Amino acid sequence: MSDQRPGDAMPIPHAGPPPRPRVLAIANQKGGVGKTTTAINLGTALAATGEEVLVIDLDPQGNASTGLGIDHKSREVSTYDVLAGGATLREIVRPTAVPRLAIAPSTLDLAGLELEIGQERDRSFRLREAITALNADPTEPPYTYVLVDCPPSLNLLTINAMAAADAILVPLQCEFFALEGLSQLLKTVEQVRSALNPALTIHGIVLTMYDARNNLSGQVVEDVRAFMGEKVYDTVIPRNVRVSEAPSYGKPVLVYDLKCAGSEAYLRLATEVIQREKALVRPLAG
Ligand SMILES: Nc1ncnc2c1ncn2[C@@H]1O[C@H](COP(=O)(O)OP(=O)(O)OP(=O)(O)O)[C@@H](O)[C@H]1O
Ligand SMILES: [Mg+2]
Numbered sequence: 152m153s154d155q156r157p158g159d160a161m162p163i164p165h166a167g168p169p170p171r172p173r174v175l176a177i178a179n180q181k182g183g184v185g186k187t188t189t190a191i192n193l194g195t196a197l198a199a200t201g202e203e204v205l206v207i208d209l210d211p212q213g214n215a216s217t218g219l220g221i222d223h224k225s226r227e228v229s230t231y232d233v234l235a236g237g238a239t240l241r242e243i244v245r246p247t248a249v250p251r252l253a254i255a256p257s258t259l260d261l262a263g264l265e266l267e268i269g270q271e272r273d274r275s276f277r278l279r280e281a282i283t284a285l286n287a288d289p290t291e292p293p294y295t296y297v298l299v300d301c302p303p304s305l306n307l308l309t310i311n312a313m314a315a316a317d318a319i320l321v322p323l324q325c326e327f328f329a330l331e332g333l334s335q336l337l338k339t340v341e342q343v344r345s346a347l348n349p350a351l352t353i354h355g356i357v358l359t360m361y362d363a364r365n366n367l368s369g370q371v372v373e374d375v376r377a378f379m380g381e382k383v384y385d386t387v388i389p390r391n392v393r394v395s396e397a398p399s400y401g402k403p404v405l406v407y408d409l410k411c412a413g414s415e416a417y418l419r420l421a422t423e424v425i426q427r428e429k430a431l432v433r434p435l436a437g
Contacts, residue, residue, distance in 0.1 A: 182303035185359035196421030216256035220401030318354035
């Protein structure tokens with residue numbers, strides 16, 4: 152006799168091929184534009200809506216791991232081990248304080264990966280293979296979203312993220328040089344699409360660190376919308392001191408201060424991301 156009562160939460164084993172999560176790479180080779188902040192807080196907002204979310208830290212700096220409360224000392228295994236072939240993603244995943252949000256932490260070892268595997272034939276597909284195996288165990292609840300926090304570079308790590316992703320989400324900071332570098336990024340996406348991942352799309356561009364007191368911010372929003380049209384999300388993330396304070400407490404801003412303007416903006420962004428997902432996925436399903 153089982154102790155299980157009707158209504159008890161129990162993972163329902165899934166049959167057939169493992170369900171694939173939606174994989175979004177958060178990429179921009181420019182530094183400090185809000186990639187990590189977006190990975191942490193979009194991840195938190197998606198988890199809050201009931202999704203099972205994994206943030207993969209693919210940056211040797213490890214800011215997404217720190218920002219989600221995983222200190223450097225406790226990182227024994229990391230995304231380095233996964234890409235170097237010594238561990239599976241499930242073996243390195245750590246829970247966070249946010250229900251349904253997990254993190255695959257990184258360490259500085261990642262910085263040396265390109266030298267180590269740069270000559271291997273499957274070097275660009277290491278992350279893709281790891282994600283394919285992620286939901287293989289039918290007794291574990293499957294992840295529905297994977298967000299990959301990329302380093303500020305178009306190196307082998309970012310190529311792995313793009314080769315593994317269904318779509319790219321590009322944070323652009325509202326500053327004078329916002330568009331500089333975007334064409335290089337789009338060219339790289341095009342190259343990855345033709346050589347490695349034909350299904351890759353641009354999910355959207357999110358404008359970050361918008362400052363309403365600064366005329367330049369408004370001008371940048373106009374320019375980017377004129378250049379990239381509907382690819383730009385309606386939601387603009389404001390510059391907000393609570394957003395920048397939260398990582399030092401190892402918390403997403405949505406946990407640190409749910410009511411601040413930054414949290415509200417990331418919740419709106421999650422709603423838009425889900426709406427676009429429906430538009431992107433439905434035509435394939437139907
Ligand atoms: N909306 C915001 N309001 C205020 N500060 C912000 C906001 N978004 C990000 N920041 C701060 O700006 C800095 C850069 O943000 P973040 O680390 O997310 O960028 P990044 O693109 O991941 O940087 P890197 O290229 O180094 O990985 C951080 O100190 C972060 O706390
Ligand atoms: Mg970062």
